[in-house]
Each structure stands twice: as C-alpha cells, then as structure tokens.
Amino acid sequence: MNITLRQLRYFRALAQELHFGRAADKCAISQPALSVQIRELEDTLNLELFERQPRALRLTLRGEEFAERANVILREMDELEDWATSTRGTTLGRLRLGIIPTIAPYLLPNLISQLTQAHPQIDLHVRETVTPRLIDELMDGQLDAAIVALPLDEPALVETPVFTEEMVLVRPKTEAGAPPVALDELARMRLLLLEEGHCFRDQAMSFCNINPNRPRGGLDGSSLGTLVQMVGAGIGVTLIPDMAIDVETRSAPVCVNRFAGAAPTRSIGVVWRATNPMGPALQDLVPLLQQAAGYED
Amino acid sequence: MNITLRQLRYFRALAQELHFGRAADKCAISQPALSVQIRELEDTLNLELFERQPRALRLTLRGEEFAERANVILREMDELEDWATSTRGTTLGRLRLGIIPTIAPYLLPNLISQLTQAHPQIDLHVRETVTPRLIDELMDGQLDAAIVALPLDEPALVETPVFTEEMVLVRPKTEAGAPPVALDELARMRLLLLEEGHCFRDQAMSFCNINPNRPRGGLDGSSLGTLVQMVGAGIGVTLIPDMAIDVETRSAPVCVNRFAGAAPTRSIGVVWRATNPMGPALQDLVPLLQQAAGYED
C-alpha cells in the first residue's frame, strides 16, 4: 500500500482536533471516512500514530514525529500550488534570444535596456549568429526566440513581423552630392557584401539581380562596419540597413544615398517554435521590440 | 482540482525520460494513463510543464522549476516511509517513567544505568511521587509508565509484576540480638510510618492490623530514611523493604530483623495505559527492571 496526500491531510486534521468527529467536519467528510483513512495510514506505516482511549485521543510519540514530517510535506504542496499560481500568466522568467549580426549592434543596446526595465526579473541570454544557426538552436530548444529577417518558411516556427527597414546605399564621401541611383544601376557598381551565410548578403544580391553563384573577387566583408570602412577606402559601394546608418557612417569618409523610386526593404521579425508555451509572452514582446527599434507608432 | 502524489510521480518519470511511452513503462502503467495524468496536472496548475513537439519532448522553464519542487516532495515522502520502517518495532524513543518514593532511591541508580545502556538513544524522564498522582498523570498521558506497588485495580491500566520484596523490621541497635518478632506483635510496638498518601504506609498498617483511622501522635516521617533515623534515636521501630536496608541502615544506630514465620511482602510492578501502543516495548522492559532490582533469575 501507499501513503497518500489525502491521508496526510486527514491525519493533520485529526492531530489538531484530536477528535474524529470534528476532524472529519474540518475535512468535509464523514467520520467513518476519516476513521478508515487513518487506520489505513497506520496499517501502511505499520505504526500506531494515535492512542485511542474511550474518552481521550492522543498522539503517540511517533505520531508527533510523523506530524512534523507530514506538515512539512503538506506545506510544500501548498507552496507548490502557490508557486504555480504566481508564476503562470505571461511573465518572462528566462529569455534565450537569438539575433542576426546585421541587427544586433543597432537594436541590442536599446532592446536590453527596455527589456530589463519592463521585466526587471528577466534572465536574458543573447546569442548572435547567422540565421541558419539560429534556426537550428531554436529547434533544439537552446533558444526561446530569435530576431531574424523574414520570411523563414519553417513550418515549425511562427513568425511575427516587427518592423520593416529600408536599405540605403553607402558611397565614398567623394561622391557626396551625386544624384540618387536607381536599384538596377547597382549591378554595374562594385558592390561590397557580407560573407556567405548572412541573409543580408542574399537579400542585397536579390535586390540587385546579382547571380549568387558568380565568383566575386575579394569583395566580401565580415560585418557592416567593415564594409563601410572599405567603402570609405574607395574600394566600392555597399548597402546597409537604415538602422545602421548612425553607428556605421560616423567614423568613415562615406555618404549615404536613399534610392530613387521604391527603396529595397527587408522585414525583421521575431520567430519561435510554434509549440513553445512562451508564445503569448513572446507575442507581448513585439511592441517592446518596435519601440527599441524606433518603429513604434 | 488537486495535485496528487501520483501526478508528481508520473511527472518525475516523464521529466526524466522525456518520452511518454518509456515513462509510462517506468510507472508500470499504459501510455494513455500517463498522458491523462500529465494533462490533468497541467490543467490543475494552469501551466504548461512540457513542450510537446512532434519529435521531441522538452521541459519548459517552469517545468524545470516544478521538477525541483516535485522532487523535494517525493523525496520527503520516501523518507517518511523509511522513517516509519526504521522506527517501528519495540524501540523506546522517549520514556516518561513514574516511580513511587519508597522504591526510587534504591532502584533508580541501577535502573538508569541499565536503561541507558540497553537503549543508548533513550530520552528518559523520571517522575517521583505517590501512587495516586502517578495514576493521574498516567491517565493524562503525561507519563508512559510507572513503577508502583501492585495491585492498583485500575481497569484502564495494565499491571505487570516485576518482583516481590520482603519487609524487614528496623529496631534501635540497643535491641540487637533480640529474638525475631512475629508480625502480630508489631501492633504493640511504637511503629513509625510514612505520611499519608504513601502506599507503603497503608501496606504496613494492614500487615499489623492497625486501624487506619486512629490518630497517631507524631509518629509519621516523610521518607524511609527519616524513619530509620527516628528509630536510631529510640523513638520506635519501623518497617522498610528489603531493598532499602543497605542504603538506609548504614548511617544510623539500628539493627534489622527479619520476621519470624511468613514475612510480609509487597509486589512491585510496572503499569501503563492499556491503550498505549508502547505496551510491547514496555513489556520488554520488565527483565531489565528485574535485573536493576537484583531480582533477575
């Protein structure tokens, strides 16, 4: 046989009341039900917890020791339920967030401060790497969510757009004042791009109708900052997202041009496993992300 | 609804295996039974403990926190059962022992040393007072057992004889060498007795056919030691039990005579509430008492 919580609760009532009738009332059951459960508890333990006298009911020495242990367990059960009540809802306890390198430097400073302000208790872990890797780690359960360029087309992930950012052309400062170029003119310029693996590289290529397979002669950089420095050195031109302008063009002899006509854009969003119960809490995070990106309305 | 231990056990298994089928095997139940219990647990908590993916089952952050609490509780339940197993039997944990004053000084020194030797862990409390008070305190549950003169004729108490002790006559040393007296001669001697309340007084009176109601002129003492000193001072004679001879006659000018013919005796035994579950353990104590009294065979 087996000790049950029910038996512990009944025992506690009886140990307090020292009277079967009153203890049964306290438990909202009939007196025989209590008698049976107490006796079964004693049988299970093979131990007498109460000394039954015609007029007086008493705890035995072992009954008292048992009561202490039982009360500890029952209290912990209560605390377990309290914990469940207090922890449910959309509170974020731990957030393991992935983010692509072409957004991280511009978004993270604001994001982290907003996030810790809105959720003071949050345990935030940030992982910066390229999209395929983020996807893997999401799927593995190593990450809870990731900020990436949409769409991903992963059926197991839900995508929520956060903002759309415009691409701008970065040219050497010597060309300042030159007229805005159209998108299709880019193919004829020496366009500097990020290394393979970065989604931003692929996006830029597709904007400009560049053949992804054609070899390019040393025109790849490992970060947007590097690319801008290369532009400043007169090696070519590059594209950067709107958001990167302030940070990246401050320390290089370059100028920025918006495109003539419809500007190329990319959609940035947050993704997580569709099965992740944090979903609602992550959804609540979207306005905060927009605010951090300066795109809140 | 309510969290059950069963649910915690099933949860623990699933948290370890992260696979419904294997966890169910571990619990020796079918997989649907496990599914249902886990779901009901989550419903009760209103909290998702597991993230179910087609291929992979994972604990949520809250699931991990829950697991820690659940494991604590389950471990304490196990310990509770272990405790019950280890503590049952006839081990004496605490013994609250009453004893009458006409035995205490002669028996206790031996008894305590024997008892603590046989039960090193024992928590021994001794209460020395007269029989009616011991009975009250036994009935109240303030004492576990008492060493008294039998019989008591209390239906709620069980009596177990331990030894029978002989009464001896104490006379002034000046009468040393006098011939043994017979019991019925005592009525004509100035017999010193204990104060009222002591059973030994009543026993002595009944031996000598003294009318208990007849007033006695200042011939009462508060202890056997006092009585013997009074005898030494030539005030009268007294009776003491066998066991007291060594201790009490050492420091007084008295001599001891056994009676001619059948000596008066009293039966000393241990009593406890019939309902006291310690009964078997107390029964086991009898040989030890006999040994302490020097009556073991």
Place this chain on the structure above:
DNA sequence: CGCTACCATAATTAAATCCTATGAATATCA
C-alpha cells in the same frame, strides 16, 4: 440502568483511474 458520546465496521453508491482500442500528426523510407 438507560442514555449519551464516540469510534469502528458493513454495505452500498459515487468517483477516480486504468486499460484497450483507435485517431491524428509527423517523420522515415522506399
């Protein structure tokens, strides 16, 4: 000596839990 208080036992009913069978979704492999 009957009455009352109190706990135990018995028989029946209600509830909880389990098992088998089956369904649905996804991954795996030909």
Place this chain on the structure above:
DNA sequence: TGATATTCATAGGATTTAATTATGGTAGCG
C-alpha cells in the same frame, strides 16, 4: 511521393478507491 512507423491524444468500458449512510460496541454519566 506514397506507404509505414512513431508518438501522443482521445474515447468507452472495466476496475479500483473512497465516499456515504446505517449500524454496532464500549465506556462514561446521571
């Protein structure tokens, strides 16, 4: 791509557990 396997969820009937009401027994009390 379609068939198969894996895995978890759901449903219905059976079983076990625990409750209720009714009843019995024993000790104190007037």
